Amino acid sequence: MITFTAVTKRFPDGTVAVDDLTLDLPEGKITVFVGPSGCGKTTSLRMINRMVEPTSGQVLVQGRDVMEQDPAELRRGIGYVIQTAGLLPHRTVVDNIATVPYLLGWDKKRARSTALELLERVGLPAAYAKRYPAQLSGGQQQRVGVARALAAGPPIMLVDEPFSAVGPVVRAQLQAEFLRLQQDLGKTIAFVTHDIDEAVKLGDVVAVFHQGGHLAQVDTPEQLLAAPANDFVADFVGRDRGIRRLGFRLADSLPVQPVDAPRDSEWVLDLDDRGRPRGWSRRGVTASMQSGGGTFTTADSLRTVLDLTLTSPAGVAVRVDQHGVADGTVDHAAIAAHIQDDPIRAAR
Amino acid sequence: MLQYLRTSSPAVLAALGQHVVLALLPVLIGLAVALPVGYLAHRFRWLYPPLLTISSVLYAVPSLALFVVLPVILGTQTLDPLNIVVALSVYTVALLVRTVVDGLASVPPAVTAAATAVGFRPLGLLLRVELPIAVPVILAGLRVATVSNVSLVSVGALLGVGGLGALFTDGLQRDYLAPIITGIVLSVLLALVLDSVIVGVQRVLTPWSRVGER
Numbered sequence: 001m002i003t004f005t006a007v008t009k010r011f012p013d014g015t016v017a018v019d020d021l022t023l024d025l026p027e028g029k030i031t032v033f034v035g036p037s038g039c040g041k042t043t044s045l046r047m048i049n050r051m052v053e054p055t056s057g058q059v060l061v062q063g064r065d066v067m068e069q070d071p072a073e074l075r076r077g078i079g080y081v082i083q084t085a086g087l088l089p090h091r092t093v094v095d096n097i098a099t100v101p102y103l104l105g106w107d108k109k110r111a112r113s114t115a116l117e118l119l120e121r122v123g124l125p126a127a128y129a130k131r132y133p134a135q136l137s138g139g140q141q142q143r144v145g146v147a148r149a150l151a152a153g154p155p156i157m158l159v160d161e162p163f164s165a166v167g168p169v170v171r172a173q174l175q176a177e178f179l180r181l182q183q184d185l186g187k188t189i190a191f192v193t194h195d196i197d198e199a200v201k202l203g204d205v206v207a208v209f210h211q212g213g214h215l216a217q218v219d220t221p222e223q224l225l226a227a228p229a230n231d232f233v234a235d236f237v238g239r240d241r242g243i244r245r246l247g248f249r250l251a252d253s254l255p256v257q258p259v260d261a262p263r264d265s266e267w268v269l270d271l272d273d274r275g276r277p278r279g280w281s282r283r284g285v286t287a288s289m290q291s292g293g294g295t296f297t298t299a300d301s302l303r304t305v306l307d308l309t310l311t312s313p314a315g316v317a318v319r320v321d322q323h324g325v326a327d328g329t330v331d332h333a334a335i336a337a338h339i340q341d342d343p344i345r346a347a348r
Numbered sequence: 349m350l351q352y353l354r355t356s357s358p359a360v361l362a363a364l365g366q367h368v369v370l371a372l373l374p375v376l377i378g379l380a381v382a383l384p385v386g387y388l389a390h391r392f393r394w395l396y397p398p399l400l401t402i403s404s405v406l407y408a409v410p411s412l413a414l415f416v417v418l419p420v421i422l423g424t425q426t427l428d429p430l431n432i433v434v435a436l437s438v439y440t441v442a443l444l445v446r447t448v449v450d451g452l453a454s455v456p457p458a459v460t461a462a463a464t465a466v467g468f469r470p471l472g473l474l475l476r477v478e479l480p481i482a483v484p485v486i487l488a489g490l491r492v493a494t495v496s497n498v499s500l501v502s503v504g505a506l507l508g509v510g511g512l513g514a515l516f517t518d519g520l521q522r523d524y525l526a527p528i529i530t531g532i533v534l535s536v537l538l539a540l541v542l543d544s545v546i547v548g549v550q551r552v553l554t555p556w557s558r559v560g561e562r
Contacts, residue, residue: 073467099466103468
């Protein structure tokens with residue numbers, strides 16, 4: 001869908017921003033370009049829609065060299081989301097979303113009704129359609145930016161640090177919604193970020209850029225955390241990569257002990273009459289299930305389960321079935337033993 | 349005073365009409381010239397400093413001197429209203445080139461970059477993004493130019509073409525206060541009316557510029 005072949009970008013001042021980049025972006029997936037500032041990730045992204053032109057090498061979009069296409073037409077076929085949203089301050093929200101349909105010459109009615117649908121899809125009330133960008137918060141502007149990128153239904157989207165200007169709570173929310181949208185739409189997405197946590201959370205494939213536009217590693221997030229290709233990547237993904245990696249593994253094959261099995265703890269699990277956990281108690285002292293860690297299901301990650309064992313007073317996480325009935329417990333020793341059997345670790 | 353207005357109102361209205369034309373025509377011509385010149389100075393930054401110097405020098409030429417010299421340069425009659433129109437157009441251009449450049453420079457670079465990236469071509473970018481966003485700054489300059497023209501037209505009366513300025517020369521020659529007061533009041537009213545018209549146009553054109561502060 002998008003292919004870089006031996007692409008080099010040398011700026012007039014002699015700086016080599018991207019050096020001999022060869023990379024395939026799989027169709028229908030999110031490929032994250034991540035790396036420290038000045039690593040060439042944004043320059044690479046901008047070569048896809050010809051905002052930057054390669055000095056040598058070839059960028060193919062849907063099999064066609066971008067340099068052989070009219071830049072404006074090429075760009076209208078590629079959704080683009082940037083950090084500051086980059087909305088047109090003199091146009092209303094609905095007209096901002098309809099920017100590309102207008103440029104493509106859609107009739108006004110169709111462009112607007114598409115824009116209104118998208119407004120709802122990105123989670124903004126229809127009443128916002130008539131507002132101007134200056135009347136929206138940063139997070140709301142970013143949602144409009146995403147809607148604008150989707151308006152003409154492009155198969156490809158370029159996304160450049162879209163969530164770095166909003167606070168952590170809104171960011172987490174926008175990331176989750178972005179993933180939900182992508183599940184429905186299946187676009188081919190190139191996503192630039194300097195935040196490795198975001199890369200690992202959103203990417204199907206993560207391309208780690210080194211200074212000067214060299215690729216340090218291209219891998220799935222889990223593989224990146226499990227097996228960094230070199231010290232640079234290991235350093236970049238951070239020290240707690242072992243814990244973070246557990247976030248990618250489901251607790252579905254984690255062996256559990258029966259709920260009534262004897263434990264090395266004086267804490268006793270309180271169950272209600274249907275077998276649902278209420279909390280922990282020890283010699284008249286009680287801790288509710290919320291403050292005492294909580295419960296997990298087979299759909300949770302090993303990271304969640306490990307965290308539960310650390311916050312539970314008994315050092316034990318409680319598994320529940322779909323009715324909320326306790327059907328097993330696990331402690332950290334059992335999780336550690338389970339991770340030891342990890343196929344990836346065994347392979348190395 | 350009332351006596352004067354009763355007998356001379358047709359002449360006063362004619363002077364007012366001429367004043368409006370002599371003041372506004374140069375604004376339109378000046379804007380039409382300043383827009384492309386300002387755009388060029390915005391696109392090619394090296395043009396801006398020399399253009400700014402030329403504008404300042406032009407603006408510094410005394411209006412009466414320009415009214416007198418222009419017939420020689422243009423080959424027109426001294427009494428030709430064209431002299432006034434050309435002179436005031438020169439002043440308007442001198443004022444507005446800077447305004448147009450400042451207006452285009454007020455467009456956030458992130459907005460032009462994003463607009464380019466979603467597929468605007470250079471002309472569409474100028475007409476549908478950069479100019480509309482520059483409107484508040486350009487209209488602010490246009491207000492100054494318009495009001496200043498209303499006042500400068502009167503000077504033309506010393507050469508015999510000056511709209512309401514003719515009332516001043518008339519009053520002075522006859523040592524008669526009524527036409528002078530009429531001329532002053534109408535000049536000020538005209539300036540106020542034209543200024544509010546521009547403000548009104550701006551409110552209609554740029555509803556977005558007033559929503560920034562919530």
